[in-house]
Amino acid sequence: MxxxxxxxxxxxxxxxxxxxxxxxxxxxxxMLVLPFLLSRYQLSILDEMGIAVIGALGLNLxxxxxxxxxxxxxxxxxxxxxxxxxxxGTLGVPFIISLPLSGMTAALLSLIVGVPSLRLKGLYLAxxxxxxxxxxxxxxxxxDLTRGDTGMAVPKIGTEGFxxxxxxxxxxxxxxxxxxxxxxxxxxxxxxxxxxxxxxRDRDIAAEAMGISLxxxxxxxxxxxxxxxxxAGSLMAYYQKWIVPGxxxxxxxxxxxxMIVLGGMGTVLGSILGAILITGIPHAIVYLTDALRxxxxxxxxxxxxxxxxxxxxxxxxxxxLEPQGLVGIYRRIKVYxxxxxxxY
Amino acid sequence: MAVxxxxxxxxxxxxxxxxxxxxxxxxxxxxxxxQAGEIYSIIGPNGAGKTTIFNxxxxxxxxxxxxxxxxxxxxxxxxxxxxxxxxxARAFQNxxxxxxxxxxxxxxxxxxxxxxxGLLGAALYLGACQxxxxxxxxxxxxxxxxLDLQSVRKSPxxxxxxxxxxxxxxxxxxAMKPKILLVDEPVSGMNLEEREDMAxxxxxxxxxxxxxxxxxxHDMGLVMDLSDRVTVLNFGTKIAEGTPGEVxxxxxxxxxxxxxxx
Numbered sequence: 001m002x003x004x005x006x007x008x009x010x011x012x013x014x015x016x017x018x019x020x021x022x023x024x025x026x027x028x029x030x031m032l033v034l035p036f037l038l039s040r041y042q043l044s045i046l047d048e049m050g051i052a053v054i055g056a057l058g059l060n061l062x063x064x065x066x067x068x069x070x071x072x073x074x075x076x077x078x079x080x081x082x083x084x085x086x087x088x089g090t091l092g093v094p095f096i097i098s099l100p101l102s103g104m105t106a107a108l109l110s111l112i113v114g115v116p117s118l119r120l121k122g123l124y125l126a127x128x129x130x131x132x133x134x135x136x137x138x139x140x141x142x143x144d145l146t147r148g149d150t151g152m153a154v155p156k157i158g159t160e161g162f163x164x165x166x167x168x169x170x171x172x173x174x175x176x177x178x179x180x181x182x183x184x185x186x187x188x189x190x191x192x193x194x195x196x197x198x199x200x201r202d203r204d205i206a207a208e209a210m211g212i213s214l215x216x217x218x219x220x221x222x223x224x225x226x227x228x229x230x231x232a233g234s235l236m237a238y239y240q241k242w243i244v245p246g247x248x249x250x251x252x253x254x255x256x257x258x259m260i261v262l263g264g265m266g267t268v269l270g271s272i273l274g275a276i277l278i279t280g281i282p283h284a285i286v287y288l289t290d291a292l293r294x295x296x297x298x299x300x301x302x303x304x305x306x307x308x309x310x311x312x313x314x315x316x317x318x319x320x321l322e323p324q325g326l327v328g329i330y331r332r333i334k335v336y337x338x339x340x341x342x343x344y
Numbered sequence: 345m346a347v348x349x350x351x352x353x354x355x356x357x358x359x360x361x362x363x364x365x366x367x368x369x370x371x372x373x374x375x376x377x378x379q380a381g382e383i384y385s386i387i388g389p390n391g392a393g394k395t396t397i398f399n400x401x402x403x404x405x406x407x408x409x410x411x412x413x414x415x416x417x418x419x420x421x422x423x424x425x426x427x428x429x430x431x432x433a434r435a436f437q438n439x440x441x442x443x444x445x446x447x448x449x450x451x452x453x454x455x456x457x458x459x460x461x462g463l464l465g466a467a468l469y470l471g472a473c474q475x476x477x478x479x480x481x482x483x484x485x486x487x488x489x490x491l492d493l494q495s496v497r498k499s500p501x502x503x504x505x506x507x508x509x510x511x512x513x514x515x516x517x518x519a520m521k522p523k524i525l526l527v528d529e530p531v532s533g534m535n536l537e538e539r540e541d542m543a544x545x546x547x548x549x550x551x552x553x554x555x556x557x558x559x560x561x562h563d564m565g566l567v568m569d570l571s572d573r574v575t576v577l578n579f580g581t582k583i584a585e586g587t588p589g590e591v592x593x594x595x596x597x598x599x600x601x602x603x604x605x606x
Contacts (some may be wrong), residue, residue, distance in 0.1 A: 008478045008482060009474065009478050011481075012474075012477055012481065014469075039523070098482035107395065184467045187467055188463075188467055189475060192452075192455075192456045192459045192477075193463060193466045193468065195445070195449055195452055195453040195456060196453065196456050198444055198449075198453070199445075199453045201444065201445050202441075202443050203438065203440045203441070203442055205404060206436060206441070206442070207453070208403075208423075208424040208425050208428070208430055209424050209436075209440075210453060210454045210520060211425050211454070211520060212425055212453070213423075213425045213427070220463065224463075265445060291418070308404050
């Protein structure tokens with residue numbers, strides 16, 4: 001399809017031509033119809049993926065774009081979840097207000113790691129964020145308000161007449177926010193914010209010499225990432241209806257890192273693909289063992305060990321075979337079909 | 345040779361600048377004054393302290409002594425990004441481009457400080473944000489055209505040849521809309537043709553865009569042809585200053601470059 005542009009506005013457009021736009025329409029229609037075709041269990045997997053997409057987008061803006069390593073992303077998800085839980089549970093604040101407030105609380109608390117990041121680099125920063133994650137987990141376990149291991153209930157979204165409670169309703173809600181989060185990430189990436197982030201990642205001294213304030217944009221990157229995590233946490237809290245500190249330990253942070261590394265660092269699409277893959281793997285393993293139960297009855301006893309093993313294997317193989325992540329594969333396929341049947 | 349401004353106003357004034365790393369004195373009491381609109385060169389053997397002076401001007405190093413004044417404002421102690429925003433641009437010696445970006449994005453990233461929209465505007469890509477993006481794109485395209493980079497506009501910089509990367513480095517500095525341009529060894533490692541192109545670009549930048557150029561270069565032919573005035577450094581001290589003709593016949597300079605007659 002023709003791809004001629006006559007002005008810079010067209011050249012900077014997000015959806016470049018009719019081809020892309022028509023795919024977008026097909027995608028939206030599919031998403032609208034999907035809840036009527038899938039089972040509740042299948043929808044619940046998609047809901048989980050949608051929430052993961054939001055968190056992964058935020059972490060990719062921080063690690064993939066700005067190059068600031070964070071091992072404490074799960075802590076910001078926890079902050080978002082507990083902010084929503086406390087606001088809605090004890091004060092009765094409605095969802096519309098508690099969701100943005102959760103993001104903002106996380107963004108505000110990100111200053112605790114954002115400001116030291118001006119001095120800390122690489123491994124030291126990683127350790128700092130790791131410590132932050134442990135501190136948050138400790139607080140959640142021991143603070144009276146969060147009720148430690150017992151956890152706390154999160155009320156339903158909605159008022160008197162209308163509640164969001166079915167899997168189908170949650171699907172629309174989560175996918176709406178995932179779509180908005182993707183759009184915002186795309187916009188940030190293509191404006192001066194994204195350029196500043198990447199400039200800091202690639203050459204911080206040169207970035208400064210080009211008039212980019214390191215302190216401003218590093219802190220901004222941490223805050224944006226934390227905001228995304230906070231929103232993801234808030235949605236997670238409402239969706240799960242019950243939150244315990246154990247949901248947000250170091251494994252969650254590592255899962256998010258795995259998502260962006262597998263998906264592709266520094267790309268919006270990579271965050272989405274990675275989130276889908278990492279959330280999907282455990283379900284795929286369960287599905288497989290169920291299918292094979294007839295032939296290998298002992299398999300279901302091994303499922304926990306298998307999960308971890310296969311999980312690790314997938315990560316190692318992807319890193320070995322495709323260091324750019326799933327986005328690398330996608331790009332190659334795209335180039336192949338663009339030039340087909342020619343080889344160049 | 346550049347067309348000199350009639351009023352010859354002082355633009356960059358370095359006075360008694362000293363900087364040492366541990367026990368090594370990289371520069372000792374160096375004073376340099378650059379007038380608006382000229383091409384000023386700093387030459388000297390390796391390790392003479394040329395790049396250190398550039399790093400002091402752009403705020404990457406903080407000199408222990410002396411002063412650097414740019415258009416009557418003190419630069420010493422000001423953060424690098426503030427100095428850049430005042431109109432001091434820098435093209436690095438060892439290519440310091442943003443490797444993960446295209447040529448276009450590299451140039452656009454030099455204009456971050458010229459765009460006023462905020463985080464929320466960017467997130468929603470609202471009217472003001474789009475307008476500013478398009479305006480700045482227009483300005484960047486002028487630079488691309490000026491330095492003949494049209495064909496590689498959307499290529500990642502890491503895929504370009506060394507000579508082209510050097511040119512993008514210069515273009516990125518130009519995209520900042522500077523008043524003064526610090527160019528560190530623009531033709532090192534280039535062949536004759538690329539060198540002649542680069543010389544042409546520097547003259548054009550100086551004459552057509554009316555940007556003051558401060559040049560560090562080892563290529564004597566280039567320095568002598570382009571410069572209005574030249575300063576010679578040796579072991580961190582200034583040993584001569586003057587027009588290219590004066591400097592090249594200075595016995596101190598000949599000694600620094602060729603050694604003593606024994």
